[in-house]
Amino acid sequence: MKNNILKINKLKVFPNNNPRLNLVKNISLSLKKGKTTCIVGESGSGKSLTALSIMQLLSSQLNMSGSIVFEGVNLVNLTKEDIRKRRGKDVAMIFQEPMTSLNPVLTIGYQIEEAIKVHNNLLKAELNKRVEELLNIVGIPTDRINSYPDELSGGQRQRVMIAMAISCSPRLLIADEPTTALDVTVQAQILDLLNSLKIKFEMTMLFITHDFGVVEDIADDVVVMYQGEIVEQGTVLKVLKKPMHPYTKALLACVPDPQGKKDLNPIDYSALKKAIG
Ligand SMILES: Nc1ncnc2c1ncn2[C@@H]1O[C@H](COP(=O)(O)OP(=O)(O)O)[C@@H](O)[C@H]1O
Ligand SMILES: [Mg+2]
Helix, strand or coil: CCCEEEEEEEEEEEECCCCCCCCEEEEEEEEECCCEEEEECCCCCCHHHHHHHHHCCCCCCEEEEEEEEECCEEHHHCCHHHHHHHECCCEEEECCCHHHHCCCCCCHHHHHHHHHHCCCCCCHHHHHHHHHHHHHHHCCCHHHCCCCHHHCCHHHHHHHHHHHHHCCCCCEEEEECCCCCCCHHHHHHHHHHHHHHHHHCCCEEEEEECCHHHHHHHCCEEEEEECCEEEEEEEHHHHHHCCCCHHHHHHHHCCCCCCCCCCCCCCCHHHHHHHHC
């Protein structure tokens, strides 16, 4: 379909030394242009491997099959050099723990500058201007430009990662549990920021989470993953109103009720196993 920016077809991810062990099992999904799609599932369900496959950043012990078509181009067929030319510019990604992606001995201004330089040839003065502009966009005071990552809060560090991710104007932004390590109020601010950037820069967003509460807040479409498979997908309205799969129902039962009327139900895995068969 023309309004799909990305189409994954029959993606499998498996260890090189054990090709029969499918960590991601034959999944197919499409991302609608300009929309936010959430992949939701518990830890170990294959969400990150799916994202890393799109970025062509799987670790060298892993291999994949299937196709990943971005704006009509199958990324799987591209050379490493072609992928490098596109990564960050077409598709960019932010990760759960910014501290592992940021270099502790370099200032945030320098690191944002390096991200811009990957795809842009700017003069020093223009670069500085662009760094300040990006800091403004993500809500970090420009006088923090010479700060080191450990001088910032967790939320600010994630804002730096977001600045780097959008520095080359990607059309698809992948966010892999970007708020999981943050406390609840900061989580909400980062979600708001991502949502407003998505609208402002007309990006498509693939947002990965294990939290259905987040899905309710930001998703247009939902993909539910369970043990490497997609068990359900559709619009957020449909999936939240009428979940079909037992795992989706179990996940939804874990979302806290804002009025606090409902007790939190942990997932009952033995019942779930019986239901799934
Ligand atoms: N390099 C690897 N080698 C072998 N197994 C891996 C590797 N990376 C991830 N896995 C396994 O693949 C499964 C899916 O991982 P992942 O996509 O990171 O899950 P999620 O992001 O949903 O928590 C997990 O069981 C994980 O242990
Ligand atoms: Mg993950």
